Amino acid sequence: MSAQMSIASPEEPHSAPTLSAVAKLAGVSSITVSRVVRLPDLVAPETRGRVEAAMRELGYVPNQLAVALARARTRSIGVLVPTIANSIFADTVQGLSDELEPLGYAVILAQSRYDAAREYHMLSALLSRRPEAIIMVGSPATEDGARLLRRAGIPVAETWDLPEAPIDAVAGFDNYEAGVAVARHLVGQGRSSLAFIGGDDPRATRRWNGFNDTAQALGAKAPRRLVLDRNASGSVVALAELPGVDAVFAANDAHAIGFMSGLRKAGLLRDGPAGEQTVAVVGLGDLEMGRLIAPSLSTIRVNGDAIGRTAAKLILAREGPRHIDLGFELVLRDSG
Amino acid sequence: MSAQMSIASPEEPHSAPTLSAVAKLAGVSSITVSRVVRLPDLVAPETRGRVEAAMRELGYVPNQLAVALARARTRSIGVLVPTIANSIFADTVQGLSDELEPLGYAVILAQSRYDAAREYHMLSALLSRRPEAIIMVGSPATEDGARLLRRAGIPVAETWDLPEAPIDAVAGFDNYEAGVAVARHLVGQGRSSLAFIGGDDPRATRRWNGFNDTAQALGAKAPRRLVLDRNASGSVVALAELPGVDAVFAANDAHAIGFMSGLRKAGLLRDGPAGEQTVAVVGLGDLEMGRLIAPSLSTIRVNGDAIGRTAAKLILAREGPRHIDLGFELVLRDSG
DNA sequence: ATTGGCGATGTTAACGTTGTCATTTGCCAT
DNA sequence: ATGGCAAATGACAACGTTAACATCGCCAAT
Numbered sequence: 001m002s003a004q005m006s007i008a009s010p011e012e013p014h015s016a017p018t019l020s021a022v023a024k025l026a027g028v029s030s031i032t033v034s035r036v037v038r039l040p041d042l043v044a045p046e047t048r049g050r051v052e053a054a055m056r057e058l059g060y061v062p063n064q065l066a067v068a069l070a071r072a073r074t075r076s077i078g079v080l081v082p083t084i085a086n087s088i089f090a091d092t093v094q095g096l097s098d099e100l101e102p103l104g105y106a107v108i109l110a111q112s113r114y115d116a117a118r119e120y121h122m123l124s125a126l127l128s129r130r131p132e133a134i135i136m137v138g139s140p141a142t143e144d145g146a147r148l149l150r151r152a153g154i155p156v157a158e159t160w161d162l163p164e165a166p167i168d169a170v171a172g173f174d175n176y177e178a179g180v181a182v183a184r185h186l187v188g189q190g191r192s193s194l195a196f197i198g199g200d201d202p203r204a205t206r207r208w209n210g211f212n213d214t215a216q217a218l219g220a221k222a223p224r225r226l227v228l229d230r231n232a233s234g235s236v237v238a239l240a241e242l243p244g245v246d247a248v249f250a251a252n253d254a255h256a257i258g259f260m261s262g263l264r265k266a267g268l269l270r271d272g273p274a275g276e277q278t279v280a281v282v283g284l285g286d287l288e289m290g291r292l293i294a295p296s297l298s299t300i301r302v303n304g305d306a307i308g309r310t311a312a313k314l315i316l317a318r319e320g321p322r323h324i325d326l327g328f329e330l331v332l333r334d335s336g
Numbered sequence: 337m338s339a340q341m342s343i344a345s346p347e348e349p350h351s352a353p354t355l356s357a358v359a360k361l362a363g364v365s366s367i368t369v370s371r372v373v374r375l376p377d378l379v380a381p382e383t384r385g386r387v388e389a390a391m392r393e394l395g396y397v398p399n400q401l402a403v404a405l406a407r408a409r410t411r412s413i414g415v416l417v418p419t420i421a422n423s424i425f426a427d428t429v430q431g432l433s434d435e436l437e438p439l440g441y442a443v444i445l446a447q448s449r450y451d452a453a454r455e456y457h458m459l460s461a462l463l464s465r466r467p468e469a470i471i472m473v474g475s476p477a478t479e480d481g482a483r484l485l486r487r488a489g490i491p492v493a494e495t496w497d498l499p500e501a502p503i504d505a506v507a508g509f510d511n512y513e514a515g516v517a518v519a520r521h522l523v524g525q526g527r528s529s530l531a532f533i534g535g536d537d538p539r540a541t542r543r544w545n546g547f548n549d550t551a552q553a554l555g556a557k558a559p560r561r562l563v564l565d566r567n568a569s570g571s572v573v574a575l576a577e578l579p580g581v582d583a584v585f586a587a588n589d590a591h592a593i594g595f596m597s598g599l600r601k602a603g604l605l606r607d608g609p610a611g612e613q614t615v616a617v618v619g620l621g622d623l624e625m626g627r628l629i630a631p632s633l634s635t636i637r638v639n640g641d642a643i644g645r646t647a648a649k650l651i652l653a654r655e656g657p658r659h660i661d662l663g664f665e666l667v668l669r670d671s672g
Numbered sequence: 673a674t675t676g677g678c679g680a681t682g683t684t685a686a687c688g689t690t691g692t693c694a695t696t697t698g699c700c701a702t
Numbered sequence: 703a704t705g706g707c708a709a710a711t712g713a714c715a716a717c718g719t720t721a722a723c724a725t726c727g728c729c730a731a732t
Contacts, residue, residue: 059487064464066718085430094421109445128400151395261628292597402688
């Protein structure tokens with residue numbers, strides 16, 4: 001038995017009831033039904049009652065597609081993230097969705113999986129549904145993608161970064177400066193053999209650049225950079241590839257915690273404060289977990305929820321600043 | 337300067353180009369342009385070339401809303417989750433989205449925030465966009481919500497649970513049995529003063545029931561149940577409320593890790609294996625973090641990604657089984 | 673008794689596509 | 703020559719709504 005059949009009502013192979021079906025049942029014209037939904041005050045109480053009864057009886061739910069076509073307003077926004085699972089971006093999606101859903105907007109979610117071709121494809125798929133705005137993590141990987149967004153003529157928010165030539169709105173922080181801050185802290189603590197572990201996406205690379213430039217400028221040895229795939233557990237074994245290193249900046253907290261787990265196995269983790277660690281570790285993101293584990297994780301705190309909410313506000317705003325730097329904060333705990 | 341103006345092209349206050357705009361530029365009728373997009377073989381190569389050039393020049397992107405209205409196929413699916421941030425459900429969303437996006441489906445995401453009224457509202461908002469199917473975590477909290485889904489006449493997948501009277505398809509596991517398994521293990525280990533910490537949503541409650549019933553049946557003291565709000569850090573202080581307890585089942589890994597952090601502060605955590613712990617802790621979900629921390633977290637492993645993928649396959653399938661129990665696995669590590 | 677206005681309802685066209693059915697052309701077999 | 707057919711293209715209605723403009727009573731003001 002097909003899915004369709006197994007849930008069809010006993011009556012007919014119904015499709016969703018329309019405005020005019022309700023109208024017929026209530027003995028009025030469709031426009032009157034439409035008015036009962038949108039402008040009830042224009043309809044006489046007696047009529048309205050009849051129409052409302054008919055709607056209830058049929059289980060009428062307005063067809064937003066038709067509404068969108070007729071009014072040229074879809075009340076939907078496209079959201080493009082690299083990935084949503086196990087990720088700091090989930091907070092951002094939650095934040096923007098909390099901001100947008102009460103306003104009646106639907107969130108259409110797409111993932112690029114850090115792949116330029118897929119990104120372009122999803123961008124174009126998103127746009128074909130005529131969202132009223134696009135919010136994305138990062139910036140388009142290709143000029144083609146950027147052109148697509150510019151031509152769409154809708155508000156666009158790029159997040160989690162501060163692009164030099166943004167398409168429209170921006171809600172992020174300076175990834176380069178985050179790297180600078182960590183390098184400064186680590187070198188200031190007397191560490192001299194630094195390493196960076198993480199992905200090689202644009203934002204991670206920006207962090208690396210700030211980290212690398214600053215470490216060298218402050219007289220540390222040239223830091224090593226270890227590019228890991230997206231699988232956080234890979235970072236557990238990263239230790240083997242980094243002999244002699246005494247401080248690590250991980251591009252995100254998941255990598256940092258994975259790396260610390262490697263340190264623990266190697267017997268290189270102390271319960272004491274930062275200064276006592278054989279290998280200092282600093283993450284990025286401030287996952288709650290980082291606060292709870294021992295030793296607690298030092299990290300660059302970034303408010304993903306605020307980024308999402310801010311992006312949502314920016315695409316809705318008709319005026320005011322369009323580029324917002326949410327900043328970050330170096331939170332020092334026991335790991336480094 | 338408004339957002340709209342700041343990104344408008346220098347030419348005109350353009351809205352997106354339509355089929356007939358392309359047609360005009362290429363000197364053909366709109367139906368021919370439509371065919372170039374959908375059935376290129378039906379149009380002469382010379383004409384096709386001209387149309388393609390026109391599409392490129394205008395940056396034409398088909399309007400899926402109009403397509404959906406004309407063909408009565410939206411190629412979108414509605415996804416309703418309690419919350420997406422910091423949550424085991426992100427894996428499920430990723431899984432189903434990975435399955436659906438390549439097929440051209442758009443994922444419309446909505447959050448209920450564990451609120452029955454909001455769930456009903458989002459369900460109805462989702463339905464108003466005429467998705468071809470709905471995938472939700474759990475089951476509708478109200479009969480009204482269930483009725484909405486039944487009347488919609490589309491495939492519906494309920495996940496993360498095995499409802500007794502499902503609306504249509506199911507991809508989940510037996511939450512009651514999960515509680516049973518943990519209680520059995522803990523009592524078998526000689527623990528006698530058990531407690532359960534977590535939320536009071538239907539799935540957590542089912543876990544509690546299995547846990548409670550079994551613990552008592554096996555002769556342990558009646559377990560205590562501590563209902564926490566959704567904020568995992570609340571579980572850090574849970575210890576204070578559970579004097580004398582020697583084993584805890586947390587409804588999810590985040591709570592478990594938070595609770596362990598409380599144990600650590602109280603000096604009640606050992607580095608050794610399960611049997612040595614003063615207070616045993618078992619979580620649910622098998623977050624990667626749980627594997628990495630010390631002591632490593634024992635947990636009920638649930639494959640959120642597989643749940644999402646299975647749900648996606650179920651709503652697409654025209655035949656075959658509609659209720660799939662993905663099961664769970666008790667993974668014993670050092671925490672209990 | 674007209675007229676003006678308002679409250680309540682209806683008619684029509686449009687939104688951007690696609691399905692269904694023409695129509696036009698050229699070419700081949702008879 | 704002539705019917706027949708296929709290849710290429712087009713006209714028109716339909717999808718379910720809404721905007722803009724009618725229409726119809728009815729009552730108050732003249």
